[in-house]
Amino acid sequence: MEIEVPLAARWNAEPLPGLRQRHVAWLRGFGLLADDDDGRRYLRHSMAELSLKSFVEATSVRLDVAYAARVPVERWPGSRCRSAGPLLECWCGVWWREGEVGLLESFSAVVRVERHLFALVDTDGEGVTFSRFPEAAAFLAHEGCVVLASDLEDQRARVRVEVWNSLPDAPSEEDFTSLGEQSSVSFESERIQLVSLMGEPQSQEHELAGPGPYQVRVWVGGQQEDLAEELDTYRFFERFVIQLWA
Structure with a gap:
């Protein structure tokens, strides 16, 4: 699976709580999260939230998708992602190639x-x-x-x-x-x-x-x-x- 990130990284000033809620609803709509408990567990992974606030010129759909790129800390630097499901594993690779966040x-x-x-x-x-x-x-x-x-x-x-x-x-x-x-x-x-x-x-x-x-x-x-x-x-x-x- 390959994911293209066509936009330059920019900072989005929209507050994080609203983006979190919208993103979880988007994942549930695709059947990737079963219920609210799944959503809470998903948000508690030890991952960065940089991509959630990036892509200021993106459409709402692209911004939702970008949120899934929150990167497990264990990925930085040079280590392997711990298992967090295929969606997160894929986005780990995307942000590993895009560069380190801080x-x-x-x-x-x-x-x-x-x-x-x-x-x-x-x-x-x-x-x-x-x-x-x-x-x-x-x-x-x-x-x-x-x-x-x-x-x-x-x-x-x-x-x-x-x-x-x-x-x-x-x-x-x-x-x-x-x-x-x-x-x-x-x-x-x-x-x-x-x-x-x-x-x-x-x-x-x-x-x-x-x-x-x-x-x-x-x-x-x-x-x-x-x-x-x-x-x-x-x-x-x-x-x-x-x-x-x-």
């Missing part, structure tokens, strides 16, 4: 850090986020959350969360250093959010493609001064990058 999506926020701590959490978590603490200048992944401990006791940290299709490189900024070895975490609700030590939201909720498990690692940049900040407590801040990949 960053899927990201979001940023200014996060209030109290007593050195803040966290990335599953929005339907059990309230155990800060039942365990990492050491200073480190992070700890456990029970649907990633808890971070900064050097500064109080600050308004600049935080970026990145979701990748495979193991990413370090942030391009030269002064970032690792906060420790990669760990593993799952988010059963498939929605995540940055929160303060008191559990107050510090970002909008963000929808993931599936619950994971995800690999996670954290990077921190050198302290910087915000000359426009009126409160001395928050004059200095750190930058953090939280990287997730399936």
Whole structure:
């Protein structure tokens, strides 16, 4: 079986949830998915969503078909797809030939850090986020959350969360250093959010493609001064990058 991809890859700004629903309905119409449970299992494969948002000039049918090209992480680089059905196996080959994908999506926020701590959490978590603490200048992944401990006791940290299709490189900024070895975490609700030590939201909720498990690692940049900040407590801040990949 051969599939021709005649369009140059471009980025489609249409939100992912609508595209997911439309694509699953398209597959069910062809009998490739039996029911809603099949659809949920299909969407939870560890695959990139790049093709879903590509081909901005394509017709709706072509855009639906392109979604099936979500690529299992195990394909990159140089390895073989694990079995996920003939449709996905075929699209694996297409995107193996088309080129490697990388960053899927990201979001940023200014996060209030109290007593050195803040966290990335599953929005339907059990309230155990800060039942365990990492050491200073480190992070700890456990029970649907990633808890971070900064050097500064109080600050308004600049935080970026990145979701990748495979193991990413370090942030391009030269002064970032690792906060420790990669760990593993799952988010059963498939929605995540940055929160303060008191559990107050510090970002909008963000929808993931599936619950994971995800690999996670954290990077921190050198302290910087915000000359426009009126409160001395928050004059200095750190930058953090939280990287997730399936």
